[in-house]
Amino acid sequence: MTSPGGSTGAAAASTPVISVRRLGVSLGGLPILREVDVTVNPGQIVALLGGNGSGKTTLLRAILNLIGHQAGTIELFGQPQAHFHGWARIGYVPQKATIGLHATTLSEVVHTGTLAYRHGGVRGLTTLLHHRRNAQVVDQALTQVGLTAQAKELFTHLSGGQQQRGLIARALAQQPDVLVLDEPFAGVDQTHQHSVAHSLATFRDRGGAVLVVLHETEMMAEFIDTAVVLREGRVIHHGALPPQTSHHHGHESEPTHRPVGLITGIESPWPA
């Protein structure tokens, strides 16, 4: 079983996986993010919460260098983003709705994750020569998300939840130290949300870090270590989820459903 390279436990002592300081991002002249601070440590699940247009996805894309930033700093594994080359260590799981993977099997989709690591410094043609090793990694990743039986199915024939887990498997095939996910529950029915949440919890329990954009904390609440709440591009909360929604509440307890409207309400429900 692949396990993330990050150290287990002693999270506070080690270098943050992601460290964002006073980040400012403008898109088309419009300020989207202002003075944003976010820290993700190894072995942590950090949830990025906020309403539509609060800047959650923009923050994710800025961290991944898919868009540039105008102010502040982004450090990845202690290195400035501009000088960071270990992109294989960051497993990106986009919203499944944004991808058109037609005429492609699940196995082929997951295989693209193995392109992340270099074999002896060369990528190019040598990827084909490492097919057997890559196939093992893909098989492990599919096992971790419980989709081994669907490997040869067309990606577009899978259910929403299976597609989402497939994209998580693709990121796991990178053998990453951190997973970065954009609304992994969007368009996934409730029954499959559980399995997605457990895939993330398993990854965290093996020492990996997780940064996940959520629309609502339902399903994930019991796994979230730190919640970062954005409103209009600013961080309005950085810390634990309130007691009634954070830890040690099983499925059988009171509903953990927390609509976004409440999170982003004018009167903050968060403890000072």
Next chain:
Amino acid sequence: MSFLALAFMQRALLAAALAGLASPAIGTYIVQRRLSLLGDGLGHVAIAGVGLALMTGTAPLPLAVIVCVVGAVLIEFLRQRGRASGDIGLAIMFYGGLAAGVLMASVAGQGAGGLQAYLFGSLVTVSTFDLGVVVALTGLVLIIALGFSPQLFAVCADEDYATTLGLPVRLYNFTIVILAAITVTTAMRTVGLLLVSALMVIPVAAAQNVFRGFFRGLAGAMGIGLVVAVSGVIVSYYANLAPGATIVLLSITVFALSWPVASLTHRRRTRRIDDPDPVPLPHQIAPDDHARHGHGPGCGHVMVEHGDHIDYIHHGHRHAQHGDHYDEH
């Protein structure tokens, strides 16, 4: 097999076989990126190169390759800039290429008729020099398109994800359009510039109907392309038809034949993939306003088939009978 004794037929067959292999190979990436008409546009741009060659009295093939590659780089540059004007820019480039080609051909005293062999293909025009260029360039296209297939596939399937992997996405995007430009131009003698785009797209569509997965589809499309290109040349020799048109109509025939095969395999496939949800749906009882109204055929509520039972749409909810009460589904 008397046609094999003719030198021009040997050259035409080899050139067609290479076009039949390379066009669907690069076409698979272009279809994956949903740019199916890119090849058509590049064909138009290449016409300007042919016109320029006719006007200056140089060999058409090398000049057409150069002009088409330059056009392809411009097109990809426009696409990456993502400007709203990119679409208009493409249209201007495509029709500008066609118009400039025709204009330069008429300056050369040949008119549009002089271009015809390049637009629709012509078996007797493949010279030994042309064949050398075609073999070299198509070889290059195939080596890159197959050798870097995992990377090119990753970029075409999900550009953002490929970027986060640290892949040189811009370089691969330029590679794809340049390879497409080379393929379009090298196929102009056999299939023709106006028809080669069909050979990039139709075998791919047929193969994706029959074979499951990107790489099987890639191999299948190359196989179909090879068969229709070679048989198209042979048929056009015996029936005295335009080779490009014959090849394209043959590939459309293969595509039509792929439908019944596809629907058969699809039916088998969907039955197998139909796995039940691992966790049962929460059992939620509908509010008890059903004492006065039991759902049944003809109760006035819309009936929806749901697995092994019928749901009734009731005030925006789906109700299903369960013993003495109704469940929300």
